[in-house]
Amino acid sequence: MNYKKYLGIDIGGSGIKGAIVNAKNGELITDRFRVPTPNPSDPSSVAKEIKKIAENFKWKGSIGVGFPGVVLNGVTKTAANIAKDWLDINAEEYIEKATGCPAYVLNDADAAGFAEMKFGAGKGHKGLVMLLTIGTGVGVVMFTRGKLVANCEMGHVIMPNGQEAEKYMSDGTRKDLNLGWDEWMKRIDEYLNYVHSLFWPDLIIIGGGLSKKLDPKNLPFTVPVKVVPAELLNEAGIIGAAVAARKLKFKALEEKE
Ligand code: BGC
Numbered sequence: 001m002n003y004k005k006y007l008g009i010d011i012g013g014s015g016i017k018g019a020i021v022n023a024k025n026g027e028l029i030t031d032r033f034r035v036p037t038p039n040p041s042d043p044s045s046v047a048k049e050i051k052k053i054a055e056n057f058k059w060k061g062s063i064g065v066g067f068p069g070v071v072l073n074g075v076t077k078t079a080a081n082i083a084k085d086w087l088d089i090n091a092e093e094y095i096e097k098a099t100g101c102p103a104y105v106l107n108d109a110d111a112a113g114f115a116e117m118k119f120g121a122g123k124g125h126k127g128l129v130m131l132l133t134i135g136t137g138v139g140v141v142m143f144t145r146g147k148l149v150a151n152c153e154m155g156h157v158i159m160p161n162g163q164e165a166e167k168y169m170s171d172g173t174r175k176d177l178n179l180g181w182d183e184w185m186k187r188i189d190e191y192l193n194y195v196h197s198l199f200w201p202d203l204i205i206i207g208g209g210l211s212k213k214l215d216p217k218n219l220p221f222t223v224p225v226k227v228v229p230a231e232l233l234n235e236a237g238i239i240g241a242a243v244a245a246r247k248l249k250f251k252a253l254e255e256k257e
Contacts, residue, residue, distance in 0.1 A: 005029060007059045007101070008242030009050055010066045010108060012037060013081045013136025013172065016046065018053040019235075021242035026119035028235065030057060042085040047098035054099045063101045064245025066108035066237045067091060068137055070151045074105050080156070080166070081137045104245040107151050109139025111240030112207050112230070117143050118243060120205075120231035127202030130195065131230070133237070134188065134208040138166040142199070154195060165191050171209060185220040192223040205230050 009018040016037055020029045033056045038045035054063065067086075070077040074092035079085075095103035113131045116122045122129045126145050133139035138155030141148065155166040167173060169187040179187070192204060204223065206214060207230035214229040221227050230236055 005061060006242035006245040007054060007057060007061065007063045008066075008111075008238035008240070008245070009053060009063060010111070010237030010241060011046060011050075011068055011082070012108070012237075013068065016049050016053065017234075017238055018050075018057070019238050020057055020059070021239050023243045023246050026115060026232070026239045026243070028239070032235070032238065033057070037082075040083045040085075042083040043089050043091070043094050044098075046082075047094050050095055051098045054101060059099075059101065061101060062245045062248045063095065063099060063103045064111070064241035064243070065091070065095060065103055065105045066111035066241040067105050068108050068139070070153060071105050071107050072151070074103075076105070078153070081172070102248050104241075104248050106241065106244050107139070107141075108237050108241075109133045109141040109152070110148060110150050111244055112139065112232075112236035113141035113143060113148060113240065114243050115232050115236040115240035116205055116207065116230050117146065117148075119239065120236065121228045122203065122205055125203055128199065129203045129205065130199065130201040131205040131207055132192075134169070134171055134206065134210045136170065136172040138170045138191075139208075140195070142201070157195070159191065159194055161190070165194075182220075189221045189223065192221055192227070196223050196225055201225060203228070207232075207236055209234060 008021045015034045017034045019032045035049045076086045091105040092103045129143045140152045140154035174184045204227045211230040
């Protein structure tokens, strides 16, 4: 098995994207290949699309997959923006069966966090780093001393205004309510100030589609801590999933023993 190259896949609200990644330096070895997220987005329909991505790359090695919900030991436990049929599914077994490739599945924000901490805006930071991925859903990931606190799910906290954060300031909500830029930024800023008051992070990284729209020199936030846009933009999820798939190497070695 090649322990350097992995197929990284990011399951998103509107698209499933994949690329072959060099997990040592985080570089994409191929272009990204994207298929629309099927509707309904149940496990077998999504697994079929993942199979298409693997076939597109004629891929036979390990696959890392970022999933938009809580994942415990390969089992998907929540499904806010994907079909509820995913609840309590062994996603790794499912994807392995569909593709014939060993699969490692983790939360999508955790995947993006791995990538930003290893190769992007969080590189070398030892303090409390909080990364937000703002898309159809809101993913939040925290690292302290470079170690991940997995499955944070802080996109679902109830804000002091009584609203669930994700429903108040996600990109999905922006589209649904047709919010203008200033109103959307104001809502995100309100959220940042709230989570800041709870965790006092040393650095906040803004990821997801929004990261490429932000001007790093003129960020519209009042939160009293350094805020930076993610550096790996929309590719963080794919890169991080591929990096995380390296864990399969250790699983394989453990099983051999
Ligand atoms: C989910 C998280 C996920 C985020 C981004 C949220 O709705 O609960 O697990 O990381 O969306 O996809």
